[in-house]
Structures are given as structure tokens and as C-alpha cells.
Amino acid sequence: MMRIAAAALHDLLVGLFRAGGSEAAEAEAVAAHLVEANLVGHDSHSAIRAPKYLAWVAAGELLPNRHATIAIDAGPLLVLDGGFGYGQVIGAEAMARAIERVRAHGLALIGIRNSGHLGRIGAWAETLAEAGLVSVHFVNTSGYGILVAPHGATERRLSANPIAAGAPGPDGPIVLDIATSATAEGKIQVARNKGEALPPGLVLDGAGRPITDPEAFYRDPPGALLPFGGHRGSGLSVFCEILAGSLTGGESSHAASPTAWRLVNNMLTLAVDPARLGDGHAFAADVARLTDWVRSARPATPGQRPLLPGEIERRTRAERLRDGIPLDPATVRQLAEAAAAHGVALPGELAETV
Known part of the structure; x- marks a missing residue:
């Protein structure tokens, strides 16, 4: 395991995406999102994704330099089409629209369909929380990402289907970011790369x-993820399909979907301005009381108080900014291979290990 400075990893990814056909602003946006995922400890949605994104671009599955277009505009109700572009760009544009519509109407329901991989969904909840908004986000794929066996089954029918929620808190955004599967497929990739x-x-x-062997998941026939919490996660996953897929027009996960040959994310976001529901100061005070109350619980491990959603990410970010981002040898090799294929120079930290 080696560590690399966030800035050096960022510059490498910018170079890779530029070489893959992205304009400068897009390369910067995608790289920044992936590195931020590394910094907060969501390694399954971080730089490990870059070689795969570039392979999708080469195969025509992911289209550089696309922007969100409006498919349906009904005031606080908005559906955007991502045109199969980078989800990091489409997601940011959708959140900007969400903020605009909430400022005008007090709330907004934003659907995204036909987007490339949207990355770490908690990032979108953070964006809205930093704007003072409360939000919840439901995500699915339309067929390419079918990975999860429904409760009581042993073969794939559902996507990993993440759910995120965010709210402004006294110490920064309070952010929940979970998959409805028991783990994310990207975390299996991370374990596989680490040999764990x-x-x-x-x-x-x-x-x-x-199984506990990550390699066995990728054999033929392929394995399946389980939903978290048995029927609970499975039920939430079904509603991710309905809300993010069926309701937005992006379609639910199905092998016969017309977009099942490429990874397509769909997302439904509900955002609310708490100040429009009464006294914004009262909302903030009550959230502060809640956080104090939760933190005051007797810890299971002496000296380790209970954590709120998003706290571990903030702690990890500070540590990795200070000490560098850890990369396993397989991820380093994959990034080096992508750099060689695209004529991009490796930063010194990586070049010394290849």
C-alpha cells in the first residue's frame, strides 16, 4: 500500500480524462469528484473508477462533453436528461437546478435520467446541505448494473441502488450515503485489488x-450481492427502481431495457428549504439539539462517542489530506496502464512504484 498526495492524484486523473476526450472543465469536475471520494474514504467510487470510465468512453458507452438537457419543466418538478454523459457533470448541473428551483418554490423534485455513473451520491446531498437545503436521493441503473439478488433469491435482479440524504448541521453537513445492497460492487473490486x-x-x-472470496464473485456464472437487512434493503431497493427509474422515465433495472448495454444511472432528488416551513433558526437549533442528544449516549467503546452520519468522512478527509491517499498495488497498476495507453505521465509517487 502506498500513499499519494491528493493534488498529484487529481492532476493524473485530469490528464487521463483530457486524453480520453473530455474538455478541461469536464476533466476537472470528474477528477475532483473521484479524488474527493478517495479523501472521504469511499474508495469504491474514487480513482479506481477512472480506467473503467475511459474504457466505457472508448466503447461508446459513455459520451464526453455532454450536458443535462430539460426533458420536463413544471416549475418545482423538473426532469433532466443526461445524454449518457459523465455523471459527475450531469449531477452537478442537476443540483444547481435544484437549488434554483428550491429558492423559487421552497421545494423541488428533480429527476435525472440517462446519466453516466453519478459517482458518490453523498456528494450531491452534501452540495445541497451546504446550500442550506434538506434532501433525499434515490438512484438506480436501467439494466447494466444488475448485481443484487432480491431477498429470498440467489440470482441478480436489482441494482445496488444507493440512497443518500443530507441536511445542514452545526458542524457541517449531516450526510447519509448507503447502498441498499449489503456492500457496493466497487468495494468488492477494492477487496479484490488488495487481495483481501x-x-x-x-x-x-x-x-x-x-462466499468471502471477491474473485469468486466475478467467475462464470457471476455471483450476486445480497440486500442489506434482508427484506428491508430489498424493499428499499425496489422503491429505488420505482422512484429513480420508473418515475423519471429512465426505466427500472431490466436486462431487456434499451439502455442495458451501457451503464446508465437515474436519480430522483427531493430538496426542501427548511426556512420555508417555518423558522429556519428553529430548524437549525433543533438539529443542533438532536446532534448533542445523539452524541451524549454512553459509548459502547470507552472514549469513542457515537458518530453522526458524515462525521467519519470528515475525519478521514482530514487524515488523508495530511498523510496522503492510500492506493493498493492493483489500483496503482491499473492507473499506470491507463496512463501508458493514453500517453499521460505518472506523478513521481506512482512512477517510483511501477
């Missing part, structure tokens, strides 16, 4: 048997 076993109870092999 998976915790039990997360994954099945192609025969429906529980």
Missing part, C-alpha cells in the same frame, strides 16, 4: 452459495 477476503454475509457465488 470479504466479510461474510454480503455476497453469493453463481451457484447461490455464500
Whole structure:
């Protein structure tokens, strides 16, 4: 395991995406989003994704330099089409629209369909929380990302289907960012790259048997992720399909979907201005009381108080900004191979390890 400075990793990714056909602003946006995911500890949605994005671009599955277009405009109700562009760009444009519509109407319901991979969904909840808004986000794919066995089944039918929520808090955004699957497929990639076993109870092999070997997930026939919490996660996942897929027009996960040959994310975002529901100061005071109340609980481990959603990310970010971002040898190799294929120079920290 090696560590690389965030700025050096950012510059490498910018170079890769520029070489992959992205204009400067897009390359910067995608790189910044992926590096931020590394910084906050969401390594499954970070720089590890860059080689795969570039492969999708080469295959015509992901289209550089696209922007969100309006498909439906009904005041606080808005549906945007991503045109199969980078989700980091489409998501940012959608959140900017959400803020505009909430300022005008007090709330907004924003649908995104036909977007490339939207990355770390918690980033979009953070964006709105930093603007003083409360939000919830539901995501699915339209068929390419079918990975999860419904509760009581042993074969894939659903996507990992993340849910995120955010609110302004006294110490910064309070952000929940979870998959409805027991783990994210990207975390299996991370474990595979590190040569580590998976915790039990997360994954099945192609025969429906529980496994801890990440390599077995990728064999033929492929394995399946389990939903978290049994029927609870499975039920939430079904509603991600309905809300993010069916309701936005992006379609639910299905192998026969016309966009199932490429990774397409759809997202439904509900955003609210708490000040429009009464006294904004009262809202902030009550959230502060809630955070104090939760933190005052007797800790299970002495000296380690309970954490609120988003706190571990802030702590990890500070540590990784100080000490560098950890990269396993397989991820380093994949980034080096992508750099060589695109004629991009490796930063010194990586070049010394290849």
C-alpha cells in the first residue's frame, strides 16, 4: 500500500480524462469528484473508477462533453436528461437546478435520467446541505448494473441502488450515503485489488452459495450481492427502481431495457428549504439539539462517542489530506496502464512504484 498526495492524484486523473476526450472543465469536475471520494474514504467510487470510465468512453458507452438537457419543466418538478454523459457533470448541473428551483418554490423534485455513473451520491446531498437545503436521493441503473439478488433469491435482479440524504448541521453537513445492497460492487473490486477476503454475509457465488472470496464473485456464472437487512434493503431497493427509474422515465433495472448495454444511472432528488416551513433558526437549533442528544449516549467503546452520519468522512478527509491517499498495488497498476495507453505521465509517487 502506498500513499499519494491528493493534488498529484487529481492532476493524473485530469490528464487521463483530457486524453480520453473530455474538455478541461469536464476533466476537472470528474477528477475532483473521484479524488474527493478517495479523501472521504469511499474508495469504491474514487480513482479506481477512472480506467473503467475511459474504457466505457472508448466503447461508446459513455459520451464526453455532454450536458443535462430539460426533458420536463413544471416549475418545482423538473426532469433532466443526461445524454449518457459523465455523471459527475450531469449531477452537478442537476443540483444547481435544484437549488434554483428550491429558492423559487421552497421545494423541488428533480429527476435525472440517462446519466453516466453519478459517482458518490453523498456528494450531491452534501452540495445541497451546504446550500442550506434538506434532501433525499434515490438512484438506480436501467439494466447494466444488475448485481443484487432480491431477498429470498440467489440470482441478480436489482441494482445496488444507493440512497443518500443530507441536511445542514452545526458542524457541517449531516450526510447519509448507503447502498441498499449489503456492500457496493466497487468495494468488492477494492477487496479484490488488495487481495483481501470479504466479510461474510454480503455476497453469493453463481451457484447461490455464500462466499468471502471477491474473485469468486466475478467467475462464470457471476455471483450476486445480497440486500442489506434482508427484506428491508430489498424493499428499499425496489422503491429505488420505482422512484429513480420508473418515475423519471429512465426505466427500472431490466436486462431487456434499451439502455442495458451501457451503464446508465437515474436519480430522483427531493430538496426542501427548511426556512420555508417555518423558522429556519428553529430548524437549525433543533438539529443542533438532536446532534448533542445523539452524541451524549454512553459509548459502547470507552472514549469513542457515537458518530453522526458524515462525521467519519470528515475525519478521514482530514487524515488523508495530511498523510496522503492510500492506493493498493492493483489500483496503482491499473492507473499506470491507463496512463501508458493514453500517453499521460505518472506523478513521481506512482512512477517510483511501477
